[in-house]
Structures are given as structure tokens and as C-alpha cells.
Amino acid sequence: MERLVIDKYMVSLDTSPAEADKIAKNITNDIESDKTRLIDFIESLGRYLTDDDTGIRVKALSCVAAVLSNLSAGKLNSRQIAMLSEFLSDRLEDEECLNESGSGLLALSKMQHISKSAIKTITEALFAKVDMKKHNQATRYVVYQIIDGLVNHHIAVLKGMNDSTLNGFTRLIAGEKDPRNLLVVFSILKVIIENFQIEKSKESLFDAGFCYFPITFRPPPDDPYGVTSEDLKLKLRECIAASPLFAEYSFPSLIEKLTSSSINVKRDSLLTVIACIENYGGVTVEKHWEEIYNSVKFEVLHEGEEDIPDLVCKLLKTLTATISIRMVRKAAEDSGLDKFLKTATNECYPQITNLESRQAKHAAQLLAAIAEGSFAAHDTIAETTLPGIFRLVDLTSAATIAQQKTALEMLILFIESSGSLYGWKGGATSEKSPENGLLMHKDTLFELFCRAFVSTPNEEVSFRLLALQGLVKLSLLQEFLDASELGMVAQCLDDVVLTDTNESLCTSALSSLKELGRVNPDIILNTVFPAFLSQLPDPDIPASATSQSPRKHYRIILSSLADLCINKAIYEILTVRLLNKLALVAREGQDVVFAQSILTTILLVIQRKLTEKDWDLRFFFMNLTPKLISMTFTASVDRDQPQSKIMSHSSVVAVTAKIVNLLVRSVSAEDQSEFAKQICNLYITNEASSLIQESERARIASATKPLEKGFRAEGLVEIFTAAVAGLRLETAFPYSDVLSLASNLIPVALDRYNIPDRLALARLIALLVNKWLSKDDEQRFIDSAAEELKTQVTGSNSMVERASSLELLAWVGKSLIFKGNRRAFETVDLVLQLLGDKSFGRCASKTCGILIADDEIVDKSNFVIVRLLAKQQYFSYCIPKIVDGFNSSTDSESKRNHLVGLSNILQHMPGKIVIPHLSTFLPLLLQSLSLSDSHVKLATIDTITATLSDATDLMSEHLSTIVPRVLESTVDKASNPATVRVAALNCLAVLPKSLPGEVMQPYRGEIIRTLAVVLDDPRRAVRKAAVDCRQIYFAMDG
């Protein structure tokens, strides 16, 4: 071993710690590989270790420590460790070097082969020689770490030293204040308390920890160790709760802290008491229940602050549970539990029975918390207390509603505690609970809540809500109500939903029904469905014949039914019943809206389940789709007969199509491929299709050719479009020549004049182009079919022909814009150019919107390819051209068309696309504020409102134009429908929130004055908006 290396280390320790580190590592490696003997290393340090200069001693020792901590744990044998321990323990006297010698010892204490005697040497030396008060935080940390390591790994050795360890340790830690050190101290303390014989020194050990209670430490903002006050609290709590021997000190001390005025101290004390109760065990806690109970009860009875009452309830529950441990069903005579229950009941009972007092409910809360603790406590309290409440409600039937309400609230508290103890239906049932003690009062409880609900006047909403809540809670108790009682509860709930006019009662009843249904689906099938379905209009019985009380509208019933579809089986049954009803209604041929509503109900559930993704809709796809398609086709074939009118009615078909679309969309490509084949048989090749019910197959195949020019069958195309839309891109389109299919559809589309068919065909073409045309076919399609459409738009003499060609062209263009094909802009160019056309400009201005509008069918959700930047691309392409076109147009009509085109585009643009371009077109926007077209105005005002907060400077500049024009729109009822007036008021209301006060100030007076007129608007919604808007200006500073 060379001195030189050591010298180098000691020099570089000052200049470059990294270098020193490297040298230490090299030395370690040499020792590790037996190149250097440990003894030589120490000897070569020799004289430095005892040098008179403190600095040199420190450096030498730090070299030892560094080498030792780098050594692998198994390298040194026990003799070497013993030698070094002895040496370093000796050095502990050298106070200047404590950190370094400590670090060395820390490394040694982790060694594998450390002997008992070495451990003793180190521990005793630490206790005897170190005076912690003289050292800084970091050095103390080293010392604590040594002890922490020893108590965790060598507890048996230390236990042998018992008393000296305990005293030494308590002396050592006295006065520690650093949070990081305290964390270590607390965890050492806990191990010691749990493992040592502490009987003799329990008081000093308790004090050693408790002197830090309550922890009020708040970490500094840049705390390097990240110690939080919560960490400290938890560690300290564990120490205090570590041994039941502490009970005689901890409970009185903690109870004293409860009187603190600080809510944090209270909370901490309560949590610590809870931890103590949980850890000390029943025997110990039983001795202390009285002092604990007496000191915490007030927090509940007199409603303490924030979460304190809840914590106390938790405490009482834990307390009860702990002292009930050996008592299964009943508190043994004279046991602590028995006395506790008697005391608590005697105290609370008089308060509970005084319904006038505010404390009644709090007393009930307290008893309910205790009842939640154990079966024995629960059953005793149920037996002693509840009859009193029952009597009270009975005797004082003259009691005010408020008093009865208190009684119900109290009973609900007990039902709840019963539920969390004995279990709720559908909850986790780990083991079988005994029979619920509340059962002895079942009939009384049930009757009482029923009566409260049934015989209270309807206006007492909150009271009836409470009664309802009680009934539902009772129904949800595990093994409590029987089937017939559950049925009665369900009936009460049914009645509310079906007849009550109060919204919150209805909502709560419906959600209760759902909750009941979730644990007991039979209730929905056997009780609720019959009741609800019988309320639907029956076409066989004329409305005048039903003389019952006025029924709710069937839409409410249908929507409630949709809500109740909590599982697949229920929905399956509902679908069957609804389809039967639909068949009935269709046969009658009268009520289109009802038929449509029935289908909408089915749709609604599918929609919800699709977003929730909780059940597989494949079953419905397989069964419902063919059924609906078949019904529609049959109706279409026989459309002259009255019973077919309904199913082929456009508004019914629209819903049918939507259902088909969603169901197709929801299944896998595998399931889709067979369906795709069948639907193409039906529509394109007109062969027999398995989608049609067997008896009609042949007839329909020969009679319907929905995609042929001149064939008139409203609605059928819509269903095809919906089905095709739902097909995934992976699903091969069964008809191979998509290009000619799409091209051939164009003349068909141009020939149709009814809205649903035309829209369906336009969408169909757009879908085919977007989803299934290859790149080459796309170009071919543009060159031939689209080009032809263009020629018709510009060349035809008939306005109708021009318009319908433009319409189709727009849909083709939209599909290409979505797909990101640049050639789409050839169409856009044409449209923008047409804006200047005198007779055709208005059509063009509308087309600007169609080209980019979101569509429910041609949409991503239907696997349509939509490029990320499609909208942005379109927008930044159009805006400069529209602005130029506007500026260069001379006649007012053309100017107007440009403005309308702009607003039609803006309607479909999200704010973040619009804002960067705002300055280019804001002048145009302001001009369109003075147009009379209300749709344009609405779009303009909405754009201003939406972009205000992101373009404050720009808007501030133009405020002198914006405010008067918007204000004008609020007053002028003749040219502004209510929707525009409300939008204008909302716009005004947003101004002060987005723009600085001094900018708005000049307009304040005028706005307030003008809005006074709007306060007399004939429409309530407008007045409301005016009131709110005006209030904002009144509240402005100034």
C-alpha cells in the first residue's frame, strides 16, 4: 500500500471530490481483489489518523469510511470487523470526526459477518460517547442510521442488552428537532417498543415520542428531503399506538389535546386515539371506554366543525368493535360493552325522543355509529332505542311534518348502520352474517315508511323523498324484505314515476328503481315493466275509453323504460315487448309519432350501451337488424295499404336507419362480411336476401329495386346508406366494381326529389368514394363523374338541375376534402367563383357550408377517412378567396353571398382554427351583423362570442362597431328571432369578462339603458338573459 495514494486522496478531497471518490474506489477494488490487505491500508493511514491537525484526522477517517462503504458486505470476516469496530468506536470520542467515524461504523454495521460483540461494542460506544446536542443535523442522521440498521437486523442482540439500550437510546434522541431525523427516530422507537421488555421504562419511552405530539411542523418550500407533516404524524401515531402498556398515558394525554382550539390538532388526536384503540386490543381499551366516550361525545351531539363529528363516529364505531370482540350476539352482563351501551343509550335516548330539539338527530347519529361497531351493540340499540322512536311517531300523529321528518331521518341513520354492519344487497359478502337484529322491527319500519310516503300530501316533497329513501334503504338490506314487500316498494316507486309531477321525486324514484333492479332484476321484469307498459297508449282501446286520472305522456314512460335497461336480459325483453307494441301501432296505422318514439327508445339504449361499452351488441345485431329491415321492406312493397304507412313513413325510417347503422358499426368485420353480402343482394343485385323474412323473400327480390332510376320507394335507400356506413374498412365491399356503382348512382340521385332519398344517395356516394375507391379509381371518378356534374352546374339551363348537380358535387367534394385529396379544391374553386353569380350565388353560399359540415353519417365514427387537418386546410384555403371576392364584388347581392358563405363556413369551425385568421375577415364579420338573415347573424354573433377571449386586442379595436350592432339585435324583435336575441345578450355578457374594464367602461351606461327595454321582451328566456347580462354590467366597477 502506498502512502502516495493516500496523500493524493487527502489532497483531492479538498479540490475535487469526484477524484477522491475514484481513488477510494480503486483502493476498495484492490482490497476486494486481495491486492492490498486491509491491515496494510489502515497502517498506511496510521499517523494521519492520530494527527494533531483535526483537518487531517477528518480526511483520514473519511478515507476509511469511503473505502468501507464501498466494500461488498461479505468481504470482511468477523475478526476484521471486530477490530475495525473497536478502533472506530474509540474514535467516537473525537467529536470533530464524528461524521466520518460514524459513517465508517454505519458501513461496518451493515456487514454480513458482524459479530454479537461487535454490535455491542458499537451500540455501547454510541450511547456512552456521543453527545448529540453538539452535532449538526447531518452527523446526527448518520448516528440514527446506524441504530436504525441495528434494530432492524440485529434486534435479538440488542434485546439482550435491554435496559442499557433503552436508556441509552432515550437519552440519545432527547431534543431532536430535525424532521428527517425524527422520521428515523420514530421508526426506531416503534421497533424498540414492539420488541423490548418495556414494562419498567414505559413512561420514559412514551414521553420520548409523545413530547412531539401534536406535530405542527410545516415543511419549508424548498425542503430537500421532502418530509411532510403527514409522514411525521403517521410515524408518530404508530409509536404511540405501538404498545397497550401506553394506554394509561396515551388516552389521558390525547384526550387533553382534544380540547385544543385548533381543528388540525383535534383531528390528529382523534385519529391517534382510533389507532390506539385498534392496536391496544379489547382488554386494555375496555378499561378506558368511559373517559374516551365522555370526552368525544360532545363533538357529535353539538355538531363540531368540519369532519370532526364524522371522525368521532368512526372512533365510536372502532371503540365498540374493539370492546365487543368476545361477545357475539349480546353484551355480557356487567361487561365493559354492556356498561358502555347503557351509558350511551341512557344519555341519548331522552334527546332522541325530543323531536323538537336539534340535538335529536345528533344523538341518533351517535348511537347509530356505536351500533355500526358490532352485532351485539347493534342489536341492543335496535331493541332499546327504536321502539321509542316508533311510539313517538305513533303518539304524535299530530306531530308536525318537520318533527316526523326528524324521526324518519333518525331511522334512516339506523338502517344505514345496519346495512354497513350486516351488508347491503349486491355488496361484497365475505362471510355469512348472522340474522339482522333489525328484523324484529321489520314490519313496523316498513309500515311506517310506507305510510309516511303514501299518506303525505304531494306538496311535501322533501318529506316524501325521505320516506322513499327509507324504503329503498330497507329494500337494499341484505336478507331483509321478502319478495312481496320488495314488490310493494317497487310499486310505490312506479307510481311516483308514472304519476307524480315533481321532478326531483321522479328522478330519485327512477334511480332507486334502477338500484333495486341491479340487485334484483326480477323486480323490473315482474313489477315495473307491466306497470309501465300498461300505461302506454293502446291502439285497440280509444283514448276516450280510458277514464283514469290523466296519464303522463308516453315519452316519459318510454324514456324511463330506456333508463331501466340495466342489463342485457332486461333490454332483450324490453325490445321484444316494444316491437310487439310497434307491430300493433303499425297495424293500426294512425300514430306515426308514437311508433317513432317506440323505435327511438330502442335506439336510445343502443346508443348508451355503445358509449358505455359494457355489453356486446352482437345479439341485437343478429336479431334486430334483419327484423327491422324486413318490416320496412314489407311495408314498402305494400305501401298502398294503410297498415304499411307507418313503417315506411320517413320519420320512422330515419330512426330505423339509425338503429341499423349503430348495430352494424358495433360488430366485428367478420360478422359484417356476411351481412354486407346479404344487403348487397337486397339492394344491388336484387336477389333473395336472408335479411328478409322467408315468406316475403322472393316477392321482395322481384318487386323492389331501390337503387334503380325511377324506382320510387321512400326510405329504403336511407337504410342501405346507414348499413353501408357502418361497415368497417377491413370489411371488403361485396360488390367489386365500386367505381361504376358510384358513377351509376349519380343519375339516380339527380332524379330523386324527396329529401330523405336524395340525402341518402348523396351520403352513399360520398361513403363509397371515401371508403372504398382506390387511388386510381378516385382520379377516374373525378375525371369523369365529377367533371360531368361540374359541366351541369355551369352549363345547364334549368336552375333545379344546376342546384341538384351542385348538391351532389358538394357531397363528393366533402368526401374528398375529408380524405385529403387536393383535387377536391377544384370543386371548392368552382363554388367560391359561383358566389359572385347573380342568380346562383345563394346556392353557392350554402354549399360553402355543406362542403365542410360535420355529418352524422359521413363521419369518423362510421370509419370514414378524415384527415387531421382537413378542416383547417379548407378554412385557410377559402378565407382569403372569400375576402377578396367580397372586396372586389360590386353589387350588394354578391357581397351578401360572400358574407353568408363565410358564416356558413364559420359555423363548422372550432375556435382554434378561426382565431389565427380572425384579423383577415373580422371586417366582413362585422358587416354581416347588419344582414337580416337570422342564421347568418346567429353564426356571426356566436363566432364573436367564442373568439372574444382569444382575440381581446382585435376585438377591443372594433368594439365601437360590435357593441351597437349586437345591442341593436337584442332590441329589434321583428328581424331577430328569440335565439338571435339570446345569443346577442350572451355575447354582451361575455364582453366584460374578456375585455379590460377601461375598454368596456364607455359602453356601460348605454348597454344598461338599452337593456331596460329588453327586460320587457315577450319571451321569458330573452328576459332572463337580459336580467343576467344587465346584472353583470351593474356589478362592473365604476
Place this chain on the structure above:
Amino acid sequence: MSEPINANPKVLSFEDLPTRSPASEEIFGDSSSIKATFPHSALDGAFPTISLYESYSSSLLLGEDGLADDDIEMKAAPELSSGESDVSDDQSDIEEHEPIDEQEIYDLISTISDPEHPLTLGQLAVVNKPDIYIVSPKDANGRHQKISRVIVEITPTITHCSLATLIGLGIRVRLERCLPPRFRIEIRVKQGTHQSESQVNKQLNDKERVAAACENQQLLGVLSGMLATCK
């Protein structure tokens, strides 16, 4: 703030306050009120009877009867018979007149908060719907005259409530801001609910005094605090 004058007032729960509930309206009438009776907002518009045709108008150029927009002049194309016609919102919109009624006044003032409790005047039953009167005298032809009176009677939580004047003033300021000028506003303490009834009444309906009160910056601060919760 010092000890509240009435520390334990009776509080009504929100469910028990009067609302413009469908119960009092026609349930089986037009579609807009049906919508209102739907207890679940998610259902609004789910039944697409109306929305169906709105979506068409923004997707197509040609209308049902073959005419594009109303502004394009061209001959009607071959027509197909079809049941439904597009009823636009706007037309029905202008016609319908919804007069200002007691419920509307109630909605305006019941959400004002009490100066000493974090509760609204509606919850504390200081303001009650049956105690609001709108009086609009009829002229010789039986038509309602333009000038109307609104009378609001307030019920202080206790008979010696010294804040009754402040509450009354808050209601007056709120109504003056929210009602068109053709309404004359009168705020009174309900008979038999306050020790110095006539005095308070006088104070609340004396224009000069009200104006003077509104000049007082501190008072104005308290008032705007009370009005801040208005919905």
C-alpha cells in the same frame, strides 16, 4: 360580523321551493312543454321528430318541394306527396307571448342571499310566492294597461329583525334592475310579522330615502354581496 340576530332560522329545503314546474303547466300540450317534463336532460332531442328536418336544411340545397331556399326563384320540380312539413322555430317564436308572472318575480328575488346567513331568501321563507302580487289594471276595452304594480310582501325571520329594511332594499334594487320601467314596485312587510311594520314600510317605499341609501358606498357593498348569488 357580530352575533347574528337570529342564529337559528328555519330553513326550507330546495325541493320544497316553488318552481316553474311542469306540474302547473300543461303537460299534454305542445312539444316544448313535453320536453320540459322529461326528467332526464339527456333525453332532450333524443326523440328526433323536430331535429330530423333541421339537419336536412344544412345538408342539402333543395327543399322538400323542390325549391332551394326560399330565395331562389325557380319553378317547382315534380312533387312527391309527403306528410311532414318543415315547421321552423322562428315563426312560432315571434307569436308566443309569455307575460311576466308571479313565478318570474319569485325567481328573480328568491335567490338573493340573506345578509347574515349563507342562505337565500327563498330558503328562509322571507320571500314566498303567495305573497307576490302583480296588479295590472284594465282599461275601458278590457285590455291590460301598460303600467303595472308589483307588490312583494316579505316575512322577516323574527318580528324584531333589524335587517328587514336591508332585505327589503335588496329586493327593491334587484327588481328595479330586472323589471321593465313600466312596473311600479312596492315592498312591504307582511302584516303582523314585524314590530315596527309601518316604519319599515315607509322607509322601503320612500323614493328619497331609497336613493339616499344607494349613495352609501358601504351599504352598496353589502347589497351587491346579497345580489351576487342571484341566478
